Amino acid sequence: MATDTVEERGSATVPWTRRTASALTRSKTVRTFGPFLPFVLLWWVVAETGMFPSAFFVGPDVVIAKFGELLRTGVLTGYLWDSTVRLAVGAAWGLAIGLPLGFLIALSHRARRFAWPLLLFFQAVGDIAWLPILIIWFGFSLTSVTFVIVYTVVFPLMVSIVAGIDAIPRDMLRAARTLGAGRRNILLEVVLPGSLPAIASGIRTGLGYGWRALIAAEIIVGTSGIGFMMFDARRAGQVTEVFVGMIILGVLWYLTDALLLSPMERETVERWGMVRKPGGPR
Amino acid sequence: MSVLEIRSLNKVYVDDYTGEEVPAIGDVSFSVEQGEFVSILGPSGCGKTTVLNIIAGFIDPTGGEVLLNGEAISGPGPDRGVVFQSFALFPWKTVLGNLTFGLKMRRIPRREREEIAAEYLELVGLSGFERRYPHELSGGMQQRLGVARVLAIEPSVMLMDEPFASVDAQTRMKLQEDLTRIWQDRRPTIFFVTHDVDEAVFLSDRVIVLSQGPSRVREIVEVDIPRPRRWDELIEDPVFRRTSHRIIELLSAPADVEDRSDAATP
Amino acid sequence: MVQATTARPRTHVLSRLTSAAWFVFPFLVLLAVWVIVLDVFEIPERTFPAASSVWDAAVAMTLDGTLVAHLVASLQRVVVGVGLAIATGIPFGLLMGLNRAVATFFAPLLRFSVALAGIAWIPLATLWFGYGEGAVTFIIWNSVFFAVVYNTTLGVGQISEDLKRAAATLGSGRVRLLTEVLLPGALPSIVTGLRVGMGYGWRGLIAAEIIATNLGLGYALFLAQKYFETDVIILSMILIGLIWLLTDRLLLAPLERRTVRRWGMQQGVE
Ligand SMILES: Nc1ncnc2c1ncn2[C@@H]1O[C@H](COP(=O)(O)OP(=O)(O)OP(=O)(O)O)[C@@H](O)[C@H]1O
Ligand SMILES: [Mg+2]
Numbered sequence: 124m125a126t127d128t129v130e131e132r133g134s135a136t137v138p139w140t141r142r143t144a145s146a147l148t149r150s151k152t153v154r155t156f157g158p159f160l161p162f163v164l165l166w167w168v169v170a171e172t173g174m175f176p177s178a179f180f181v182g183p184d185v186v187i188a189k190f191g192e193l194l195r196t197g198v199l200t201g202y203l204w205d206s207t208v209r210l211a212v213g214a215a216w217g218l219a220i221g222l223p224l225g226f227l228i229a230l231s232h233r234a235r236r237f238a239w240p241l242l243l244f245f246q247a248v249g250d251i252a253w254l255p256i257l258i259i260w261f262g263f264s265l266t267s268v269t270f271v272i273v274y275t276v277v278f279p280l281m282v283s284i285v286a287g288i289d290a291i292p293r294d295m296l297r298a299a300r301t302l303g304a305g306r307r308n309i310l311l312e313v314v315l316p317g318s319l320p321a322i323a324s325g326i327r328t329g330l331g332y333g334w335r336a337l338i339a340a341e342i343i344v345g346t347s348g349i350g351f352m353m354f355d356a357r358r359a360g361q362v363t364e365v366f367v368g369m370i371i372l373g374v375l376w377y378l379t380d381a382l383l384l385s386p387m388e389r390e391t392v393e394r395w396g397m398v399r400k401p402g403g404p405r
Numbered sequence: 406m407s408v409l410e411i412r413s414l415n416k417v418y419v420d421d422y423t424g425e426e427v428p429a430i431g432d433v434s435f436s437v438e439q440g441e442f443v444s445i446l447g448p449s450g451c452g453k454t455t456v457l458n459i460i461a462g463f464i465d466p467t468g469g470e471v472l473l474n475g476e477a478i479s480g481p482g483p484d485r486g487v488v489f490q491s492f493a494l495f496p497w498k499t500v501l502g503n504l505t506f507g508l509k510m511r512r513i514p515r516r517e518r519e520e521i522a523a524e525y526l527e528l529v530g531l532s533g534f535e536r537r538y539p540h541e542l543s544g545g546m547q548q549r550l551g552v553a554r555v556l557a558i559e560p561s562v563m564l565m566d567e568p569f570a571s572v573d574a575q576t577r578m579k580l581q582e583d584l585t586r587i588w589q590d591r592r593p594t595i596f597f598v599t600h601d602v603d604e605a606v607f608l609s610d611r612v613i614v615l616s617q618g619p620s621r622v623r624e625i626v627e628v629d630i631p632r633p634r635r636w637d638e639l640i641e642d643p644v645f646r647r648t649s650h651r652i653i654e655l656l657s658a659p660a661d662v663e664d665r666s667d668a669a670t671p
Numbered sequence: 672m673v674q675a676t677t678a679r680p681r682t683h684v685l686s687r688l689t690s691a692a693w694f695v696f697p698f699l700v701l702l703a704v705w706v707i708v709l710d711v712f713e714i715p716e717r718t719f720p721a722a723s724s725v726w727d728a729a730v731a732m733t734l735d736g737t738l739v740a741h742l743v744a745s746l747q748r749v750v751v752g753v754g755l756a757i758a759t760g761i762p763f764g765l766l767m768g769l770n771r772a773v774a775t776f777f778a779p780l781l782r783f784s785v786a787l788a789g790i791a792w793i794p795l796a797t798l799w800f801g802y803g804e805g806a807v808t809f810i811i812w813n814s815v816f817f818a819v820v821y822n823t824t825l826g827v828g829q830i831s832e833d834l835k836r837a838a839a840t841l842g843s844g845r846v847r848l849l850t851e852v853l854l855p856g857a858l859p860s861i862v863t864g865l866r867v868g869m870g871y872g873w874r875g876l877i878a879a880e881i882i883a884t885n886l887g888l889g890y891a892l893f894l895a896q897k898y899f900e901t902d903v904i905i906l907s908m909i910l911i912g913l914i915w916l917l918t919d920r921l922l923l924a925p926l927e928r929r930t931v932r933r934w935g936m937q938q939g940v941e
Contacts, residue, residue, distance in 0.1 A: 158779035161776060237696075237697050237700075240693075240694045247913070247915040248911055249915065251790075251881070252892060252911045256901065256908070259717075297463055297493070298487065299495075300481040300482075301461060301486055302555075302558060303482065303510035303511060308510055312506070332870075332871075338793075339793075339874075342793060342882060343878070350791075353791075354793070357794035368791075368794070369792075376786035397496050397497075
C-alpha cells in the first residue's frame with residue numbers, strides 16, 4: 124500500500140525500473156498469472172534436481188509437452204467437454220430444484236419444520252455415498268453422475284437460502300409493509316433481492332462440492348471425463364497425465380470463478396454494497 | 406377528531422423460550438391532532454419503541470386500543486409510514502427506486518412517480534443523487550431519503566423511532582433543522598420517539614413523558630416556542646431552557662414530581 | 672431477564688422435548704413412506720431393501736464385528752488426518768498471516784489448491800503412497816489442511832492493527848502476541864475453516880475408501896455394491912449421515928458458536 128502512494132508522486136522523479144514495475148503490476152494479465160511464475164520456477168528446479176523419482180513427480184516442461192500431445196490427439200478436448208457438460212447439466216438441474224425448494228422451506232413455517240431435519244440429514248449423507256446405490260439403480264451411466272452432482276448442488280443451496288432469508292433485517296421487511304407492499308411485492312421486491320448474497324454463496328459452495336463430486340464419480344463410474352482420465356493414467360502409472368488433469372481442474376475452477384461467479388456477484392451484491400461474507404475457501 | 410388516539414395501551418411481552426412475562430407498558434393514553442408534531446420521551450427501556458411498534462401495527466398490544474382517524478388499526482399499512490433508526494433502505498434499489506417504492510406499491514404510473522420523486526428529492530436536498538445506491542450516500546443523506554420515502558406516500562401519521570440516533574452530532578442538528586423546516590412546509594402529522602430531551606423540545610409541539618416501565622404517561626409538556634426554530638437561536642432561549650429543564654426533572658425525579666403544578670408552560 | 676420464576680425450568684424442559692419430537696417426527700414419516708412404498712409397488716429387495724432387512728443387516732454386522740471394524744477404521748483415519756491437518760495448517764496459516772513475503776508467494780497456489788483439495792488428489796495420492804492407509808490419510812489431511820490454512824490466514828488478516836498495537840503497548844513480545852492476540856483472534860475463522868474442511872474431508876474419505884482400501888465405511892459400500900447387497904448399502908449410508916450429523920452438530924457447530932458468538936465476532940456460517 125505504502126509503496127503505491129510513493130510511485131504515484133510525480134513520475135519524473137521515479138526511476139524507470141520502478142515505473143515499468145508499477146506498469147506491470149497494473150496489467151491484468153501480469154497480476155493474474157505473475158504470482159504463479161516463481162512457483163512454476165520452483166517446481167521446475169525441484170523436478171530438475173531429481174529429488175523425486177520421475178515416476179512420481181515430473182516437471183512443468185514434461186507436463187506442458189504432454190498437454191500439447193493430449194490436445195493434438197483430441198482426447199483432452201473430448202474429456203473436457205464431457206466433464207463440463209456433466210457439471211453444467213447437474214448444476215442447472217440443481218438450481219432448478221434447489222431454488223424453489225429452498226424458498227419454500229425458508230418461507231413456509233410448516234415446510235421448514237418438517238423438511239429442516241431431513242435436509243440436515245441428507246446433506247450429511249453426502250453425495251459420494253450415494254454412488255454405489257445409484258450404480259445399482261442406473262448402472263455406470265450419465266444418470267448416476269448427474270444425480271450425484273444435482274444432489275451436491277441442491278443441499279448447500281437450500282441451506283444458504285434459508286440462512287439468507289432469515290438474515291434479511293426485520294426493519295427492511297417492516298419498511299416494505301408500511302410502504303404498502305403486499306405479500307407478493309414483499310417476496311419480489313425484498314425477499315428475492317435480499318437473499319441474493321446467500322444464493323450466490325450457496326451456488327459457490329454447491330459448485331465447489333459438485334466439482335469434487337464430479338471427479339469422484341468419474342473415477343468410480345469411470346467412462347470418460349477428466350476424473351476418468353486421471354485415474355486411468357494412474358492405473359497405467361503415468362504420472363504426467365495425472366498432473367495435467369489436476370492443473371486443468373484448477374484452471375477450470377479459476378475460469379468458472381472469474382467468468383461466471385465473480386461477475387455475478389460484482390453486478391449484484393457488491394454493487395449494492397451488501398456485505399460479502401468472509402466465507403470459507405472456494 | 407384526533408388523527409391518532411391511544412386508549413389505555415398495555416403490553417406484556419412473553420418470552421417464547423422461558424415463558425417469562427415482561428411487563429413493558431402499564432397504561433398509556435394520549436392523542437395526536439392533525440398536523441401536530443408530538444414526541445414521546447422516557448427512560449431507556451420504558452417502552453417507547455413498543456408504543457411505536459404497536460401504532461405501526463408490527464406487534465399487537467396486550468390491552469387497549471389504537472384508533473387512526475377513529476378506526477381501529479390492523480397490521481402495518483401505508484397510512485402509518487415509519488422512519489427507522491436503522492434507515493431500512495433497500496440496498497438493491499437506487500435513491501429513486503427507494504423513494505418511489507411506496508408509490509409503485511400504489512400502482513402509480515412510472516412517469517407520475519418520477520415527477521413526485523423529483524419534488525421530494527428537492528425537498529430533502531437529494532436532487533442529483535437519483536442513480537446512487539444507498540451505500541454510496543452519507544448517513545445523514547440516507548436518513549433524509551428515509552424521511553422522503555415516507556413523506557412521498559403522504560401517510561395520515563408519520564412514525565419516527567430515534568431516526569437521528571445513528572448519525573454524528575453535527576449532522577443530527579442539521580437533520581433536526583431540516584425536519585422542522587419540512588414539517589412547517591408540509592404539515593405532516595408526526596409521532597416521534599427519542600431519548601434526547603433537547604431534540605424533543607426543539608422539534609415538538611408537545612412532549613409526552615413516560616415513567617419508568619411498566620410505563621404510564623407522567624406528563625404531557627407543551628412546547629410554546631415560536632417557529633421557525635433554529636439551533637443557534639434556541640440554544641440560549643429561556644423558554645427552551647426552561648422546558649428542557651422541566652422534562653429533565655420529570656425524568657430524573659421520583660414519582661411525586663408529577664403532582665407539582667409549575668409546568669413549563671409559561 | 673428480570674425475575675426468574677419457578678416456572679422457568681419446567682417450560683424449558685418441555686420446549687426442549689417438543690423441539691426434539693419435531694426433529695424426530697419427519698424421520699418417522701420417512702420410515703413410514705419407505706415401508707408403504709416398498710409394499711404397495713412391490714419393489715424387489717435388489718433395488719431397495721426393506722427397513723427390516725436393513726435392521727437385520729445392522730444386527731448381523733454388529734454381532735460378527737465387521738460393522739465396528741469398518742467404523743473404527745474410518746474414524747481412526749479421520750482423527751489422524753484431521754489431527755495432522757490442524758497441527759500443520761494452523762502454524763502455516765499463522766506464518767502466512769504474519770509474513771508478507773510468504774503470503775505473496777503462496778497465495779495464488781493456495782487458492783488453486785483449495786479449489787482442488789480432497790478428491791482430486793486421489794489418483795496422485797494412490798500413486799505416491801500406494802493403495803491403503805497412507806493415501807486415505809493424505810486425502811483427509813489435504814482436504815482439511817488447505818481450508819484451515821486459508822481461513823487462518825484470513826483470520827489473522829482481519830485482526831485489527833489497533834488490537835496488535837494495544838497488545839504491544841501493554842508489553843507483549845512477539846511470542847505473547849502470537850499466543851494472546853493472533854491465535855485467539857483468528858480462532859473463529861480457524862474453526863470455520865475446520866468445519867468446511869472436514870465437510871470436504873469426510874466426503875473425500877468415503878471416496879478414497881471406495882477406491883483405495885479394504886476396510887472402512889466407504890469400502891463396505893463398495894463391497895456391498897459389488898454383491899448387490901442393498902441392505903448394507905443403505906445401512907452404511909445411514910451411518911455415514913449420522914456420524915457426520917453428530918460430528919457437525921455436537922462438535923463443530925457448538926465450537927463455532929462458542930468462539931464466534933461468544934466473543935460477538937461476525938463470521939460467515941455455512
Ligand atoms: N420482543 C421482546 N420480548 C421481550 N421483552 C421485550 C421485547 N421487546 C422489548 N422488551 C422489553 O420491553 C421493555 C420496553 O422495551 P422498548 O424497546 O419498548 O423500550 P424503549 O423505551 O424503546 O427503550 P430504548 O430507549 O432503550 O430504546 C424493555 O424492558 C425490554 O427489555
Ligand atoms: Mg427504543
